[in-house]
Amino acid sequence: MKHLIRLTAALSVATLALAIPARSALAAAPPHSKPIPKLFDQVKQHAAEANYDAAVLDSYRRTNIDFRSYAQLLNHMKEHANDLFQDYYELQRVRDSGTPAQREAIDKLEPQLREMATELTNTFQKLNERQEQVNTPKFRDQVHGSSVKIHEVYKTLCECTGKNAKI
Numbered sequence: 001m002k003h004l005i006r007l008t009a010a011l012s013v014a015t016l017a018l019a020i021p022a023r024s025a026l027a028a029a030p031p032h033s034k035p036i037p038k039l040f041d042q043v044k045q046h047a048a049e050a051n052y053d054a055a056v057l058d059s060y061r062r063t064n065i066d067f068r069s070y071a072q073l074l075n076h077m078k079e080h081a082n083d084l085f086q087d088y089y090e091l092q093r094v095r096d097s098g099t100p101a102q103r104e105a106i107d108k109l110e111p112q113l114r115e116m117a118t119e120l121t122n123t124f125q126k127l128n129e130r131q132e133q134v135n136t137p138k139f140r141d142q143v144h145g146s147s148v149k150i151h152e153v154y155k156t157l158c159e160c161t162g163k164n165a166k167i
């Protein structure tokens with residue numbers, strides 16, 4: 001179980017999220033790319049789901065649950081985060097065809113997504129290193145940090161789409 005959590009969690013989040021490609025290295029968008037507004041809606045939906053998962057997980061900081069429960073909740077949150085990253089990669093591929101407001105919104109998300117990925121990866125590492133310490137203040141603070149980063153991404157997406165309904 002321990003190795004499965006490590007393999008699934010640490011590699012998936014770190015590989016997908018920390019490898020956010022630079023815009024200059026991206027190829028031109030394929031003609032079948034989804035329109036940017038639809039992609040923003042998808043990214044926002046995945047961020048909302050990850051944000052909900054993070055809020056639930058953060059609420060468990062005040063209870064004594066075992067590491068398997070934390071691992072299950074973290075994996076669920078990671079799935080939504082990975083979906084968010086995949087849609088963001090698509091946004092990056094079509095960035096240059098977007099409006100100035102769309103390009104600005106895409107650019108604003110990149111550093112936040114990197115921070116979110118780092119925070120999630122650190123949370124998984126802490127869980128894997130010391131499963132018996134999931135109910136310690138240090139681990140609970142780590143979980144809270146992940147929750148905060150995910151909420152920041154969701155808040156940014158809400159602000160970006162709220163400013164310009166046609167984003």
